[in-house]
Amino acid sequence: MxxxxxxxxxxxxxxxxxxxxxxxxxxxxxxxxxxxxxxxxxxxxxxxxxxxxxxxxxxxxxxxxxxxxxxxxxxxxxxxxxxxxxxxxxxxxxxxxxxxxxxxxxxxxxxxxxxxxxxxxxxxxxxxxxxxxxxxxxxxxxxxxxxxxxxxxxxxxxxxxxxxxxxxxxxxxxxxxxxxxxxxxxxxxxxxxxxxxxxxxxxxxxxxxxxxxxxxxxxxxxxxxxxxxxxxxxxxxxxxxxxNNQNIQEVNVKDVLKILRHFYQQCGQSDPHGNYATARLKQWLFLLQENFSSLSPLFVCIKNKHSIDKINKILQDFQAA
Ligand SMILES: Cc1cc2nc3c(=O)[nH]c(=O)nc-3n(C[C@H](O)[C@H](O)[C@H](O)COP(=O)(O)O)c2cc1C
CATH class of the missing domain: 3.20.20.70 (Aldolase class I)
Structure with missing residues (x-):
């Protein structure tokens, strides 16, 4: 093409x-x-x-x-x-x-x-x-x-x-x-x-x-x-x-989670209190779950959480599951 x-x-x-x-x-x-x-x-x-x-x-x-x-x-x-x-x-x-x-x-x-x-x-x-x-x-x-x-x-x-x-x-x-x-x-x-x-x-x-x-x-x-x-x-x-006439890469939800955690960490670097980073994480996760329905429980889990440590733990546990 x-x-x-x-x-x-x-x-x-x-x-x-x-x-x-x-x-x-x-x-x-x-x-x-x-x-x-x-x-x-x-x-x-x-x-x-x-x-x-x-x-x-x-x-x-x-x-x-x-x-x-x-x-x-x-x-x-x-x-x-x-x-x-x-x-x-x-x-x-x-x-x-x-x-x-x-x-x-x-x-x-x-x-x-x-x-x-x-x-x-x-x-x-x-x-x-x-x-x-x-x-x-x-x-x-x-x-x-x-x-x-x-x-x-x-x-x-x-x-x-x-x-x-x-x-x-x-x-x-x-x-x-x-x-x-x-x-x-x-x-x-x-x-x-x-x-x-x-x-x-x-x-x-x-x-x-x-x-x-x-x-x-x-x-x-x-x-x-x-x-x-x-x-x-x-x-x-x-x-x-x-x-490029190449095979399409399969999308793996674990990889999406890895990207999401990386994003959260990067957002947090410019935001020591974490409010902005947490808001951005929830905003993106909300959109991602439309395509990756297995991320919906994660969204439900974190949507009312504010502590960075708690959210990081939930992300980690979800990725390990
Ligand atoms: C939340 C949001 C913010 C946007 N901000 C801009 C912007 O700053 N400048 C711009 O030219 N278009 C902006 N757009 C329009 C997008 O660049 C794009 O034209 C539109 O979303 C249609 O493309 P899509 O169907 O691929 O999303 C915005 C769209 C959305 C949804």
Missing amino acids: KNIPIILAPMQGYADFVMRQILTEMGGFDEVVSEFVRITHTVHSPSTWLKKVPELKNNAKTQSGVPCTVQLLGSDAEKMAENACVAVRLGAKKIDLNFGCPAPTVNKHSGGAALLANPELIYHIVSTIKNRLPEHTVLTAKMRLGISDTQKTLDCAQAIADGGAAALTVHARTKDEQYQPPAHWEWFATIKQQVKIPVIANGDIFSVDDYLRLCQVFTPDGIMLGRGVLKNPYLAVQIKSII
Whole structure:
């Protein structure tokens, strides 16, 4: 099959630095994207940037060497350009622009998906940033199909391409559809025909079978995986195997537990009291149990626990059982 990049989706509150690290350690991913960094009327200080995207300290790569793209969200082209240049000075190689976030707080200030009503403003934002970035910095964008309908889908995609984006990720839903299935994969080919830049397919790729179904309607220039990989951390590795004509690795729940314990330990390193680490563990376990039903009793066991020692003991006993 055609070799294409597999990209970890930006996911605010889920795909943070630790999660990006853990998932790229497993292989399969060619790129990760940071959670969005919101730009309003200020220019973030270098220390804020390094806190939001710690990969910048490592030549914009995760510890496993997978490139990390910095995603910006905002509507003030000038401020976004200034911030993008700071991120580049700190090491960013690729900047992605968010034209898809459906969150009301963000949309109220004309950020994210709200911009899909205004292709001219999208063009202004993309072209302003493109013109200010050093030539070697790659600029990309990610969009939904529209706000409530698809009337401006192609205009927005064209504005992104005309503005100078090198690639476009399409989450094939409108803002109003939120995460309601199905994602409208038929739009990928229509957009690709219009824009002539690489189109990265995103939305509802939860399994190898989904990937194969996608390939029947569109030959993607890349795929972006979000919730699917949180529910099955082996998904990128499995799809990569299919692309490389290799056998798919069997998923073993003991290995998933090992990853989960590693994740808990890593989260705990930046959180001496453990509240954040414990919340993150419960959050991920809740998603994993959808795919690995044998983890449900573990979730029930720890969901009301707060002591790190007790939780570690439960994890250990569960793994040994
Ligand atoms: C919890 C959560 C947070 C998200 N945060 C972002 C974000 O920061 N930037 C962005 O462009 N998209 C964000 N998204 C959208 C995802 O990147 C992706 O487009 C969407 O989940 C569809 O892909 P999937 O079906 O593979 O999950 C988020 C999605 C979820 C579920």
